[in-house]
Amino acid sequence: DTAVSQTPKYLVTQMGNDKSIKCEQNLGHDTMYWYKQDSKKFLKIMFSYNNKELIINETVPNRFSPKSPDKAHLNLHINSLELGDSAVYFCASSQDGTGLRVLAFGSGTRLTVV
Amino acid sequence: EDKVVQSPLSLVVHEGDTVTLNCSYEVTNFRSLLWYKQEKKAPTFLFMLTSSGIEKKSGRLSSILDKKELFSILNITATQTGDSAVYLCAVETGTASKLTFGTGTRLQVTL
Numbered sequence: 001d002t003a004v005s006q007t008p009k010y011l012v013t014q015m016g017n018d019k020s021i022k023c024e025q026n027l028g029h030d031t032m033y034w035y036k037q038d039s040k041k042f043l044k045i046m047f048s049y050n051n052k053e054l055i056i057n058e059t060v061p062n063r064f065s066p067k068s069p070d071k072a073h074l075n076l077h078i079n080s081l082e083l084g085d086s087a088v089y090f091c092a093s094s095q096d097g098t099g100l101r102v103l104a105f106g107s108g109t110r111l112t113v114v
Numbered sequence: 115e116d117k118v119v120q121s122p123l124s125l126v127v128h129e130g131d132t133v134t135l136n137c138s139y140e141v142t143n144f145r146s147l148l149w150y151k152q153e154k155k156a157p158t159f160l161f162m163l164t165s166s167g168i169e170k171k172s173g174r175l176s177s178i179l180d181k182k183e184l185f186s187i188l189n190i191t192a193t194q195t196g197d198s199a200v201y202l203c204a205v206e207t208g209t210a211s212k213l214t215f216g217t218g219t220r221l222q223v224t225l
Contacts, residue, residue, distance in 0.1 A: 043159070103157070105215040
């Protein structure tokens, strides 16, 4: 059973298009995240939702809009795609609590904008 | 299915101790192995290893990869409380760079 699953795994699209990436977790976690991995392998957080409520919104263009219909799902919609949006996007989830949180990651969605 | 297993799952040590974290993997089409340190928000990148036997070092942290035995270790010497974090191992595979993460090792360094 996949704990955190994202679809699609690969996405190739033209500049200017609108696309969505879906994420679902079956771990019963309260918090979900979107990360972007750049070409240098750095993982940068984009958004975090806790029980459907936005709690982290880093400096991300407003062309990116997360949507959380329930606490098990966090989708990422991107409008007017640009070449610089090409990256691997990771969804993750964690259980709220004190101390260090362990994130469970999805396998990533490789987005290529041409 | 690609698998990455980290051990131990959690560890509590005293400041000044040396720790070794383990990561073993079973994957197809290996490209690289990466270590991240995860504190509050975004995991921070530590090392990328592609070749066996070549140690990568950054301050008190070092890591090495064994592609024959399919594992990597991350060493931290003279630990400090600021080293408390979850350490994630991930293996990159395939031509499209898929990343498979281990579950992480939670390290706590006490005074």
